[in-house]
Amino acid sequence: MDKGDERKKQFLQVALDVFIEKGYYGTSTREIARKAGVSSGLLFHYFSNKESIYLELIKIGVEEMKINTERAMEAPCKYLFQTMKNTFEQLENNPFFGKMFVFMDNVQHTAVNEKEIESLLESADICKQWIPIILEGQRRGEFREGNSHSLCVAIFGAIQGIAQEKVRIPNTPLPRIDWLMDMIVSRTQ
């Protein structure tokens, strides 16, 4: 176990907390260092600048949020159910997951002028990723008819909002997944 890698990981964990609490611009490199219990100079030994810490966290988040499009296309309804179930389980059991969820949402609302960040966020747009899958589900009659983009917004907006609430107030009771499914599955099934 490389000691340098451990430190870097520690910095990333601490930075995630501070970024969530104070936002990108409100987060000072000194505070990250202080909360990690080291001098601020050390932070810049591991990261070239503040932006690169932010960027590295975003990369981790994007990786975590990726969906398996192929498997999803095979069974849209089943896959959506499984994805929600997995998300809710992680929200209950893995604090890091919840934090990352909220962080990635904050990132989308914060303007940081950096081309690499912008392009990364493009690929992290969950709603866009899911539209073809929703469409396939509609074609099969599993999902209700109507504007598929709207359906996407409904279901992923809901997941986002619920996750936010869960992270903000950890003892929040998560809703049943079939309640959420009722929002988009076909009525005539």
Place this chain on the structure above:
Amino acid sequence: MDKGDERKKQFLQVALDVFIEKGYYGTSTREIARKAGVSSGLLFHYFSNKESIYLELIKIGVEEMKINTERAMEAPCKYLFQTMKNTFEQLENNPFFGKMFVFMDNVQHTAVNEKEIESLLESADICKQWIPIILEGQRRGEFREGNSHSLCVAIFGAIQGIAQEKVRIPNTPLPRIDWLMDMIVSRTQ
């Protein structure tokens, strides 16, 4: 029309934009002043400090989010539907409403150590406000059975998440309200 009041209103409008974009700590009083086209000294002629600008915006937001509990208790299902319809209409037509919606959500995730802010946010917890109304709806058989807090989280999480998406990408097509209602209305109706 008082000139001073106009200026103050202008400051609040500009501040709302910057707070949303950069968060409380990332927002500088100089930037607010610059975007309003005046010197930064003038800002402190109208507001005693940065925190008080933030606080005043929160007060406006809390006022806007208030619900009519009495009317809601009379017809829970109808009132919820009407509330959502109204919210979506405002999101489509009134940019200020959408901004305020997102701002109030950000406020809840940002730690600003100020007793007045904390107590104001307590009263702005939409989820908590709605629990008794959901309960009443369940008693009448209008809403489905189950943990009423969970139901609250589901429906208001969804509204929050959808509103966020709408503000971030304004041409987002909003889902149909009856889709959202399907999440919580009784199946046997």
Place this chain on the structure above:
DNA sequence: TTTAAAATTAAGCACATGCTCAATTTTATA
């Protein structure tokens, strides 16, 4: 037109910020 009040500016203070860098300590290898 005079004059008091209100609006506005610009300079500036004390402190926080991102980041650098030379110096020091710790670690691991030979």
Place this chain on the structure above:
DNA sequence: TATAAAATTGAGCATGTGCTTAATTTTAAA
């Protein structure tokens, strides 16, 4: 044990921050 590499510190720079204050301009009432 000697030594090179890696980890870590702490002072310091230029610039940005919240906020004050005296001076100036604009406004409006007498």
